Amino acid sequence: MSKSFIIEEYKLSRNPFPPAASGIDVEKDLYIPPKWEGKIEDYYKTLHQGKGAKAFPIVGDYGSGKTVLLKGYLKDFFESKRIKTIYFENPGVKFYDLANTLMRSLGRYEFSKALWERCKEYLAERGQKLLFPMSFSDMLATLKTRADRERKVSELSDVIKTNLNLTDEPEVAYKLGLMVVETASKPYFSYRDFVVGTKGLVAEREESKYFKAVINAIIKIYGVEGVAFLIDEFEEIAFPKRMSHKQTYEYLATLRSLIDISEKENLWIISAMTMEAVEETRKMNPALWQRFTHQDRNTVLNLGPLTEDESKSLIKWWLNRARDEDELKEYKNKLFPFPEDIEKVLKRPEVRLPRPLVRIGFFILARAEKEKIESPIPIDFIEKIINEFYPPQTSEESKDGRE
Amino acid sequence: MKKRKTLWMRYVNLDKIKDMLHLVYENNGKLRAGTLEQLAIGKKILLKKENGKPLTHSPRYHYRKVMEGLGLVEVIQKFYYISQDERVLKFIELTDFKKPLPSEAKEILGGIIVGINDCRKYFFDVFIEKDTYDLEDLRKEGKYIIVETKSMREPPIKKENGAEKNNANIRKKKKVGAVILKNPSGKMIELMTQDEIHAIYWGVRLWALELGISNEILMSFAEGRIIYPVNPYFSDKILINHLLNKIKSDNSDSEWVVIHIPTFIKEIVLLTRFSVYKIKNFLKDLKIKYPLSTMLIPSSTMFINIKTPFEKQDSAIYNSYLYEQEIGYISHLRIGKRILKEVKI
Numbered sequence: 141m142s143k144s145f146i147i148e149e150y151k152l153s154r155n156p157f158p159p160a161a162s163g164i165d166v167e168k169d170l171y172i173p174p175k176w177e178g179k180i181e182d183y184y185k186t187l188h189q190g191k192g193a194k195a196f197p198i199v200g201d202y203g204s205g206k207t208v209l210l211k212g213y214l215k216d217f218f219e220s221k222r223i224k225t226i227y228f229e230n231p232g233v234k235f236y237d238l239a240n241t242l243m244r245s246l247g248r249y250e251f252s253k254a255l256w257e258r259c260k261e262y263l264a265e266r267g268q269k270l271l272f273p274m275s276f277s278d279m280l281a282t283l284k285t286r287a288d289r290e291r292k293v294s295e296l297s298d299v300i301k302t303n304l305n306l307t308d309e310p311e312v313a314y315k316l317g318l319m320v321v322e323t324a325s326k327p328y329f330s331y332r333d334f335v336v337g338t339k340g341l342v343a344e345r346e347e348s349k350y351f352k353a354v355i356n357a358i359i360k361i362y363g364v365e366g367v368a369f370l371i372d373e374f375e376e377i378a379f380p381k382r383m384s385h386k387q388t389y390e391y392l393a394t395l396r397s398l399i400d401i402s403e404k405e406n407l408w409i410i411s412a413m414t415m416e417a418v419e420e421t422r423k424m425n426p427a428l429w430q431r432f433t434h435q436d437r438n439t440v441l442n443l444g445p446l447t448e449d450e451s452k453s454l455i456k457w458w459l460n461r462a463r464d465e466d467e468l469k470e471y472k473n474k475l476f477p478f479p480e481d482i483e484k485v486l487k488r489p490e491v492r493l494p495r496p497l498v499r500i501g502f503f504i505l506a507r508a509e510k511e512k513i514e515s516p517i518p519i520d521f522i523e524k525i526i527n528e529f530y531p532p533q534t535s536e537e538s539k540d541g542r543e
Numbered sequence: 544m545k546k547r548k549t550l551w552m553r554y555v556n557l558d559k560i561k562d563m564l565h566l567v568y569e570n571n572g573k574l575r576a577g578t579l580e581q582l583a584i585g586k587k588i589l590l591k592k593e594n595g596k597p598l599t600h601s602p603r604y605h606y607r608k609v610m611e612g613l614g615l616v617e618v619i620q621k622f623y624y625i626s627q628d629e630r631v632l633k634f635i636e637l638t639d640f641k642k643p644l645p646s647e648a649k650e651i652l653g654g655i656i657v658g659i660n661d662c663r664k665y666f667f668d669v670f671i672e673k674d675t676y677d678l679e680d681l682r683k684e685g686k687y688i689i690v691e692t693k694s695m696r697e698p699p700i701k702k703e704n705g706a707e708k709n710n711a712n713i714r715k716k717k718k719v720g721a722v723i724l725k726n727p728s729g730k731m732i733e734l735m736t737q738d739e740i741h742a743i744y745w746g747v748r749l750w751a752l753e754l755g756i757s758n759e760i761l762m763s764f765a766e767g768r769i770i771y772p773v774n775p776y777f778s779d780k781i782l783i784n785h786l787l788n789k790i791k792s793d794n795s796d797s798e799w800v801v802i803h804i805p806t807f808i809k810e811i812v813l814l815t816r817f818s819v820y821k822i823k824n825f826l827k828d829l830k831i832k833y834p835l836s837t838m839l840i841p842s843s844t845m846f847i848n849i850k851t852p853f854e855k856q857d858s859a860i861y862n863s864y865l866y867e868q869e870i871g872y873i874s875h876l877r878i879g880k881r882i883l884k885e886v887k888i
Contacts, residue, residue: 533830
């Protein structure tokens, strides 16, 4: 059987570029420009040692690689430093939205079980030794009456406060104990659990302290040194029209609470934002923005367009994904079937963002394959496709301005 | 003649005023109020845009009163005559029935409006120090003003404890929704009554905007609307210099400088009073002239929308952003520092 055109002519097992080029399934060892890596390492070292907030924003246009950087690079970066990462995608502006997303991502049963496991050794010290170790579900099964449950909550909250030192607030410790004990009847978190009130798990006016206790619990039960929140555009939530004053206030209050916690605990806050979000946050609360970006050190990671060389490296990284087969390996780290001088058509900065590059890559290969274009693909063919997807601005368009 | 206690200015469509003026011109001295209105309805001028039904009595009355107030017509023994003012005759000559107002005609109408005492006393005077001025003086020497509205002066709604809440309720009293027009030099006009607000804020102000006498920008609700007489002597050199200075003052290690477009527009407006439209075109032209050193950065509308709690102010807010079809609103411009070598002033 004859080989397909794409293997034969382009030395690729398939078109490796994803067509939509957004929401890419992020993998490990992604291509990240060295200057971004350098800055992240630099911010980490500086903020790790300092006393301020362990937080920095990642600012970029649409398609500049914010999400990929959070999921595909920072996750590994922090985990290699024994810091557990939790990724939040549009979690909402309210503090309990964030708590909700966090706890749901951990899972109530798993979190409660892990917390109980840590409490168990201290409970045992207090004279509750058993011949056979009791499992979490066995323990829950013993809590038949309300009195049993109340007693267990009290024991757990005492251990949480005194032995595990997750919090010094009795009410917060009680609520965490309650979370463990109620797992039998409520194995999943619900929205109301994180809304302050009598039925919720969060203590009145103690959202921040509750959150801090949860962070400490994560550190203890997962045996890590810290926690990093990777927040993807948390201002970009789907309100039907506009943020009200209240929601704006909540957005700022949530950001402030996170920064407060990150100053005292080993909590890292990395938030991806659009430029307009930066502009408005800075205007709404300049002092808060300064704490977030550490004033003179200016820890803002701006994701601008890639350089021509970085653009070529990104294209090579994607091409490599379709060159794992032995017969294609010799073409690894080559631009082929693209011409070596592809930078000639990558001069405009808007096409040198990661998403446009990937999109362009997909369509060039797809069209070239369909039209049976010989390799290397001619530069004018590539230019035609780039101009089709990212038309250069002309005087005619300019006249069409809105008044 | 009985002196009016209320102001006659209201927001009316200036194209319809022009069309009604043509009706009077063609039937000079033959039409009374009722017959003029009926003829205007018959000629499909005084009709509602949404359903094509005739306008109700009140707006029809305002159309006639605005024509009278602007001195476009004279009413002699209840019959409507065309004014003999040369500017009015020229205005008729330059315009056509049911066709849009050409720019020369807009200019004449602008001159007429700026010359009307009621319009000057309640609106145009706040822009300029001297007492005697015309449209050209206003454009040359006028200053920008800031609009302060009732809701901007109100304290935040949030109250923490119950006692304060109760006191607030006791004190709750409907305030007069005054609109204050403030010139930074200290001069100001207070629009205290509903009549003044309708006549000036929703009347003369919008005429001035439509006729290109003034432009407006609104950066955020808290800052207030900025209104300014447009300086017609546009020069892109000032803009280029301002832009290059911004780039030169950036001391980051990045090869790019990011400019927030609404902030740039505001800075230029306060410095030069150039039209927003021309400033935006200048920025768009940069992308055409220097495609390798400039990049337009789109923004989501989420953070544009939170700048004001009032939906009606959105269009004024959006006006400070560039707009590109299929891309949307552009909030920032990224400029390569190498443009410093490319630009020749």
